[in-house]
Amino acid sequence: MGEAIVVGITDAAVARRAVDWAAQRARERRRPLELVTVVGGAVGAVGEDSVLAAALEEARERVEHEASRIAADGLVVRTRVERGNPVAKLVDASADAALLVIGSDYPGQGSRAARGAHGLRIAAGAHCPVVVVPDADAxxxxxxxxxxxxxxxxxxxxxxxxxxxxxxxxxxxxxxxxxxxxxxxxxxxxxxxxxxxxxxxxxxxxxxxxxxxxxxxxxxxxxxxxxxxxxxxxxxxxxxxxxxxxxxxxxxxxxxxxxxxxxxxxxxxxxxxxxxxxx
Missing domain, CATH: 3.40.50.12370 (Rossmann fold)
Incomplete structure (x- = not known):
């Protein structure tokens, strides 16, 4: 198990809650923080290259923005952009992590919709503890x-x-x-x-x-x-x-x-x- 706290970043609003939770813990535990975003869905179709390049660039901008937003008080922040299956990539990233943090768009008690399968698969397959942050104010x-x-x-x-x-x-x-x-x-x-x-x-x-x-x-x-x-x-x-x-x-x-x-x-x-x- 590694030293870094890894956070899975998406374009969902709850990603900011996940990053903030992980950054606070990283500061208090004096651990490095790694922000990972994964671009999935590529199948090799004709004309896909330009779409994929744009998606990767958008992902880089997103993760760099989050890194610059939380970089303070000596917090070491690294970023990574991956291509592939998001579940598999985050499970792989957990192998060298002290903790994996992901967000959930589930808004908490009172909601009828249950959490989707991706988060459950990540939590089940990870090699380290996984923290799931809901889209709700605690x-x-x-x-x-x-x-x-x-x-x-x-x-x-x-x-x-x-x-x-x-x-x-x-x-x-x-x-x-x-x-x-x-x-x-x-x-x-x-x-x-x-x-x-x-x-x-x-x-x-x-x-x-x-x-x-x-x-x-x-x-x-x-x-x-x-x-x-x-x-x-x-x-x-x-x-x-x-x-x-x-x-x-x-x-x-x-x-x-x-x-x-x-x-x-x-x-x-x-x-x-x-x-x-x-x-």
Whole structure:
């Protein structure tokens, strides 16, 4: 994993939000920032050369404009213009990055349209953590929400979220969600003992996942939440008032690396705030 924070730039308005988020983090972490824009769609048709040349020139102007807009306070900014498939090129760029930041034109809670497939594929296939910035104002929001399920990738998500919460001076809101088995129709209500044990086991797993954070980040406020329900709904409910949300990707192996776990995909599909996907 490299040192640079890479930002995917498009002509969408949300690109500026993504650049601003990444630039702020790069300054605070003292990391270089690389702005990447990709011109795709070329198929080699007759007469395409002039169109492609104009598109590349426009892309260079766009990325250079963004670089000059944020260059300040000693921030090192590099730019790159690529040709090809935008998903593949950004996934490739993530191989040498500390973090990949992309924008989403999804305007947040209340919108009926779910996030498109390109962003999900980038988040699933990237070699480093991916931050997705929605086209919504997060002013006045507080807290870093992290979904915890006790898996190895969840541990990485907790570590990422704790570092971000400490950096931002925000509380870490760690949420573990338990979902009871679907009760048979002839069963009636759940046994009280079963529900109590499910909640207890989830609380214990959450405590174990958070062990050691207090000593590493002595000033970090940690809010523990054990909720009954469906994970993505609970996480997005909390994310609606949060500054950042962190989830883990459960991709495994050459093929599965390009697939998000269902919970991560559902969280990104209804993007409630700036959201990081950690693998």
């Amino acid at each position: 002013a006045g929001r507080s807290g870093v929400v992290v979904g915890v399920d006790g898996s190895p990738v969840s541990e990485k998500a907790v570590a990422f979220a704790a570092a971000e919460a400490d950096r931002l001076g925000e509380p870490l809101i760690a949420v573990a969600v338990w979902t009871p088995l679907e009760a048979p129709r002839n069963m009636g209500s759940y046994p009280a003992e079963y529900l109590e044990n499910m909640e207890k086991l989830t609380a214990e797993a959450l405590a174990l996942s958070l062990a050691g954070l207090g000593s590493r980040y002595p000033d970090l406020e940690i809010v523990r939440k054990v909720e009954r329900g469906y994970p993505s709904q609970i996480i997005n409910g909390l994310a609606g008032s949060a500054r950042l949300t962190v989830v883990g990707s459960h991709g495994r192996g050459a093929l599965a690396r390009f697939l998000l776990g269902s919970i991560s995909q559902e969280v990104l599909g209804r993007l409630a705030t700036v959201t990081a996907v950690v693998r």
